[in-house]
Amino acid sequence: MIYLINLSDIRIPLLTSEFVDPIASIVSRVGKPYTILHYTSPAVNKIRGNPVILCGTALKDNAFLEATDRFSWLMRCGSPILGICAGMQILVLVSGGSTVPSLEVGMHTIHLEKADEISGDIRNFNAYELHQFGPVPQDFVVIARSEKTIQMIRHQSLPWYGVIFHPEVRNEWVVVNFLKWSEEIYSSSQR
């Protein structure tokens, strides 16, 4: 079971179809079952080992940043995690990093700095940005950058990935490859 965590403001249901459903569609297309939980749901505390995708949210939505204490479960769940945009910001913040103002909207060119299992042979690509904060990560390896911001990171010791861009727009490979990689981790942990 893949867990998709909805990071959008719970008072604005309109955001779910824009930021969660497209990710759910990708997961569904690769044949994986999923469950959508809002980050405020107590059920997130029961996640153990299952792949987790922290979905993005609207440019103006910062409600999740005021509730970072609700994400302490990430440190103890033992799951492979992909953080998308807001999700990446949360991964950075719960692991001791910070964010800085960095507005990027629209398509930007991303340059890979490090070869990685998820990015494979990709070197440069264009990605859809919709954020006003960029990450200042701690204990992460930087995999890719745009001219302005760190774009893709991998934790040095935990099975965590973060992308500040929105892969549901023209870069579904990020989600697909993350799910494949998660499955490999899970399979090897069972042996």
Place this chain on the structure above:
Amino acid sequence: MKVGVLFSGGKDSTYVCWKAMQTEEVTCLITVRSLNEESYMFHTPNIHLAGLQAEAAEIPLIEVITEGIEEKELEDLFRALKEAQNKFGIEGVVTGAILSVYQAARVQKICHDLDLWCFNPLWHCDQRRYLDDLVRTGFRAIISGVFSEPFDDTWLGREINTRMITELEAIAERYGITLTGEGGELETFVTDAPFFTQRIQIMDSQIRYRNHNGRFLISGAILENK
């Protein structure tokens, strides 16, 4: 939250208006009428009837004219959204964008500059599921423009129904176009919606068509009771 809907009179913007009405307060529709038929941002046939559609929906309309010069037309959109903020107190804007990064990014930036929320409920949706829902929930929309192969003049004026959606699906697969026509292949005009208090009856129209490029131009329309 009070929101304004960026409204072209086509199926996508009308559908998201209805979606927004489920949870937010839609206080106005916002239409940008372009004098430039080639505009990438605002290019809809029959946009002059947005007022009639707004009347059918009983929602106020803010209408702004633009010359449609690329990037300059965004100043006109900014002006329209600012007017919606001042007159109707909108805190957010709803658009019918599905795949168009060009349009979505530009509206997002303007909303950011005005400190407005920007909602795109159809963003990267399952297009077949969306069109099925459109028909199932009682929207009535006709094809008002065709702009690519293989669409010919026989498509103009046709109403979207399940049979047409299946045809469109086969065409999308064969020709690599978008099922919803959002790639600019098709334009639509909504004559009825679940939230319309009256429907639109087309009284007079002309077809202009040549080489997979045509418009169903409505020159006369009235409101009639449902």
